[in-house]
Amino acid sequence: MAPPPDIATADTTRPRISRRVGAVAPSATLAIDAKAKSLKAAGVDVVGFGAGEPDFPTPEAIVEAAVAACRDPRNHRYTPTAGLPELRAAIAAKTARDSGYAVEASQVLVTNGGKQAIANAFATLLDPGDEVIVPAPYWTTYPEAIALAGGVPVPVPTDASTGFQVSLEQLERAATPRTKMLLFVSPSNPSGAVYGREAIAAIGELALRRGWWVLTDEIYEHLVYDGAEQHSMPVVVPGLADRCVVVNGVAKTYAMTGWRVGWMVGPRDVVDAATNLQSHETSNVSNVAQRAALAAVSGDLEAVAGMREAFDRRRRTIHTMLNEIPGVSCFEPQGAFYAFPSFEAVLGRELRGRRPSTTLELAEVVLEEAQVAFVPGEAFGAPGYARFSYALSDDDLVKGISRIGELLREVEPPVEG
Numbered sequence: 001m002a003p004p005p006d007i008a009t010a011d012t013t014r015p016r017i018s019r020r021v022g023a024v025a026p027s028a029t030l031a032i033d034a035k036a037k038s039l040k041a042a043g044v045d046v047v048g049f050g051a052g053e054p055d056f057p058t059p060e061a062i063v064e065a066a067v068a069a070c071r072d073p074r075n076h077r078y079t080p081t082a083g084l085p086e087l088r089a090a091i092a093a094k095t096a097r098d099s100g101y102a103v104e105a106s107q108v109l110v111t112n113g114g115k116q117a118i119a120n121a122f123a124t125l126l127d128p129g130d131e132v133i134v135p136a137p138y139w140t141t142y143p144e145a146i147a148l149a150g151g152v153p154v155p156v157p158t159d160a161s162t163g164f165q166v167s168l169e170q171l172e173r174a175a176t177p178r179t180k181m182l183l184f185v186s187p188s189n190p191s192g193a194v195y196g197r198e199a200i201a202a203i204g205e206l207a208l209r210r211g212w213w214v215l216t217d218e219i220y221e222h223l224v225y226d227g228a229e230q231h232s233m234p235v236v237v238p239g240l241a242d243r244c245v246v247v248n249g250v251a252k253t254y255a256m257t258g259w260r261v262g263w264m265v266g267p268r269d270v271v272d273a274a275t276n277l278q279s280h281e282t283s284n285v286s287n288v289a290q291r292a293a294l295a296a297v298s299g300d301l302e303a304v305a306g307m308r309e310a311f312d313r314r315r316r317t318i319h320t321m322l323n324e325i326p327g328v329s330c331f332e333p334q335g336a337f338y339a340f341p342s343f344e345a346v347l348g349r350e351l352r353g354r355r356p357s358t359t360l361e362l363a364e365v366v367l368e369e370a371q372v373a374f375v376p377g378e379a380f381g382a383p384g385y386a387r388f389s390y391a392l393s394d395d396d397l398v399k400g401i402s403r404i405g406e407l408l409r410e411v412e413p414p415v416e417g
Contacts, residue, residue, distance in 0.1 A: 024144050028379030032363070036373035046367075047400030049374040049388040052189060052338065054255040056310075058292070059303040062254060065295035066288050075287035081279040082271070083110025083263070084287070087294045091263050094297040098221060099232035101246070101265070109271050109278065110285050110293075114219050114249040114262035119145045120274040121215050121245045121264055122181075126151035130180040132215075135166040136381035137340065139189045139217075143381075152178070155381050160331040160342060164191035165199060168206055181213040184233060187220040190380050190387035191340045192315075192333020194228040197236060204237030214240060217247045219262075220336040222304050225312045228334040242267050252336075253304055254296040261285055261293040311337045314390040314397055321401040322388070325408050337391045340377075344384040350412040359386045370403040 015022060036048035057063075069075045082088065088105040096102050111117040118141065126132070128150035134142055136155045143153040156174045158164045171182070184203065186195040195203075207214050214233060221230045234241040249262030264274060284290075315333055322330040322341045327349075330341035348357050352369055356362040359376035363386065366372050377385030390397055 020148065023147065025140070028140050028375055032373050032375050035367070039367075039371070044371055046371045046373060047392075047396050047403065049372065049390075049392065049400060052252070052336075052389050052391065053257045054252065054307060054337070054391045055393060056255040056307050058255050058259070059296075059299075061299060062256070062292050062295045066259075066292040069288045069291035072291075075291065077287075079284045079287055079290075081284050082275045083108065083285065084290045084294065087290050087297075090294055090298045091265070095246070095248075095265060099218070099230070100235045101232050103265050104268075106268055107265055107271055109264050109274050110290060111249075111262045111264060111278065112282055112285050113260040114217070114247055114251060115141055115145075116278070116282070117247045117249070117262045117264040118142065118215070118217070119148070120277055121247065121266070121270075122146050122149040122151060123277060124270055124274045125149075125181060125213055125215075125245070127180075129178060131176060131178040132181045132183055133171060133174050133179060133212075134183045134381075135185075137164065137188075137190050137377065137385065137387075138183070138381055139185070140379050142183055151180075154179070157381065158191075159382070160329070160340075164188060164193040164331065164340070165195055166203075168202055171203065171206060175210065179210070179212060181215060182207050184214055184216045186216075187224055187228075187230060187335025189220065189336050190338045190375075190382075191331065192336050192338050193331075194224055194230065194334040197229070197231045200231050200233055200236045204233045204240050207243075208237060208240050212243070214244045215247065216244065219247065219249055219252050221248065222253045222301065223308055223311060223337060224335040225308075225315060226334060230335065245270060250293045250296045255307065256292070256296065259289045259292055261289050310394075311390065314392075314394060315339070317394070318388060318390045318397055318401060321398070321405070325401075325405045327408060327411060337389060339388045339390060340382075340385050341388070342385050346408060346411055347384065351407070351410060359384060362386075366404060366407060370407045372400045372403050 032050035036046045039046045088108040091108045092103050092105045122145050126149040131152045131154050132146045134153045134155050136157045146153045154174050156170050158166050216233045224230050234244045245266035247264050250256040318339045319332050322328050327345040328341050360378050363376045375387040
C-alpha cells in the first residue's frame with residue numbers, strides 16, 4: 001500500500017551535516033596536540049610544541065578560591081548570563097589597571113573562554129557578506145568564527161621581513177565597500193610580533209576614518225619581552241572606543257586554560273546583544289570557574305611575573321637553537337610564547353627518502369622520524385613557516401629542537417649554481 005501523498009520520503013541527496021558546519025576546518029593546534037598526546041599514551045617519547053598552553057599549574061590562591069566556591073550553595077544555581085556582577089566589576093577594574101582603558105562593568109560579558117568571546121563578537125556584528133580584514137599569520141580560529149557568523153575573512157599576508165606586521169598600504173588595498181571590521185592582535189599568536197604605539201595609532205586612525213569596527217584580542221597582554229610594550233587600541237585611539245571590541249581572558253596570563261573563562265569588552269549595545277545571544281547558547285559560565293577568575297583578576301601579578309621570566313628564558317633559547325639549524329631562520333618573538341620560524345630553505349629537498357614540499361608534509365616527517373610535534377604554517381595562513389609553543393619545560397624544549405636539528409642536518413645540500 002502506497003504511503004499517503006503528504007508524507008515525504010527522506011531526501012538522501014541532502015548532506016547529513018550542514019554546509020555551514022561542514023565547511024569548518026578542524027583546529028590544527030588541537031589536532032597536533034591530540035596526536036602528540038596519543039603517541040605519548042602509547043609509550044612514544046614525543047616532544048610536543050603544539051598547544052598554546054602554559055606548563056605551570058594555576059596559582060594556589062586561585063585554586064583555593066575555586067575550592068571554597070564549590071562548597072558555597074550560591075554557586076550551585078544559575079547566575080546572570082553576562083557574568084557574576086562582582087567579576088564583571090573586577091574585570092572592568094583590571095582593564096583600567098593593566099591597559100588604562102576605563103570601562104563600566106555593564107560593558108563586560110563573561111564568556112566560556114576567549115573563543116566564545118570571539119565567536120560572540122563576530123556573530124553580533126557581522127551580517128552575511130560582511131568582510132573582515134585578517135592580517136596573516138593568524139590564529140586558526142579567527143577565520144572559522146568569521147565564516148560561521150556569515151562573514152568573509154580577507155587575509156592580508158605578512159612575513160618575517162616586516163616583523164610580521166601589516167602596513168597601512170596593505171590594509172588600504174584589502175579594503176572594499178563590504179569591509180566592516182578589522183581584526184587586530186598584539187602580541188600575536190602565532191608570530192610573537194608586538195606592534196609599537198605609533199603603528200597602533202596609525203592603524204586605529206585608519207579604522208576610525210573608514211568607519212570600521214575593530215576586534216582586538218589582548219589575551220597575551222602581560223607576555224612581552226625585551227622592553228616591548230603592549231598598548232590597547234581604544235586607549236591609543238580613544239575615538240575608536242565606540243566601534244571597538246576587546247577580547248581577553250585568564251587562560252594565558254594565569255595558567256588557566258582549562259578553567260574556560262574569557263570576556264569581551266565593548267559598547268553597551270553590543271555587549272547587551274552578545275549577552276542575549278549567549279543566553280540561548282550557554283547561559284552563564286561555570287560559577288566555580290568565575291569565582292576562580294575573580295581571585296585571579298583581583299590579585300597581584302607576582303605569579304605572572306615568575307611565569308613570564310621562564311617564558312623569556314625559553315624564548316631566547318628556542319630562538320638561538322632554531323637559527324643554528326641549517327636552512328631554518330627564526331624571527332625573534334617579542335611577545336606571547338611562540339616562535340614562528342621559516343623552513344622554506346628546507347622544503348623540496350630530500351630527507352630520509354622523502355621530499356616534503358610544504359610545512360604540513362615536513363611536520364609529518366618530523367613527527368614520524370624525530371618524534372617532535374609542531375603546527376605547520378598552513379594552519380595560520382603562512383605556508384613555509386611553523387609555530388612552536390615554548391610553553392613547555394626547558395629540558396623538553398632543548399630535547400625537541402635538538403632532535404629537529406639532528407634530523408634536518410641530514411637534508412640533502414642545495415645544488416650549487
